[in-house]
Amino acid sequence: MTFRIEPMAGADAERCAELEVLLFTGDGPWSAEAFRAELVAPHAHYTVARDDVGQLVGYAGIALLGNSSQPESEIHTIGTDPACRRRGVGRALLDELLRRADAHGGPVYLEVRTDNDAAIALYRHVGFEIVGTRKKYYQPSGADAFTMRRSGSREEQVQ
């Protein structure tokens, strides 16, 4: 499968919401309206993967936070269509978010369900480490989350 990475458009919100229901049932899947709100939020960047016929097969978003002396970023979401897993879509989306985070500077944080082995493996692959646990973070499921952190590229250079 070939795919391309592009900025998310307003017209992608319905498809993203459809995938959310498949991927995050019980953990508060985002509505199309929530995606549209994120798309106009300051400091947020959303990206999608499309296959060779233009179908959206993955999406991801990040918020670039903090200020110029203490920048940091937070990954908000990432998901791949279950029919298109293990073909590099998630990694390519994450690389795009991290490219933006590295240009912004500072560490990158995210939350992930403690039982989500696939996502934890993906995040470890690109340098994230578990730095904490948040009990009952997800609702309504009540599932626990790990907080993961990846050092900023400039931070690594000075250590």
Ligand SMILES: CC(C)(COP(=O)(O)OP(=O)(O)OC[C@H]1O[C@@H](n2cnc3c(N)ncnc32)[C@H](O)[C@@H]1OP(=O)(O)O)[C@@H](O)C(=O)NCCC(=O)NCCS
């Ligand atoms: C996590 C997720 C985005 C990965 O997407 P993907 O497109 O299948 O990921 P990739 O094909 O780019 O995989 C990249 C690497 O991640 C790791 N990985 C991905 N899925 C994995 C799995 N099921 N088991 C173990 N490792 C896995 C592997 O290291 C993989 O590299 P490899 O295939 O060369 O071994 C996808 O499983 C998903 O959408 N899950 C549901 C939504 C979700 O949980 N999002 C994260 C919320 S915090």
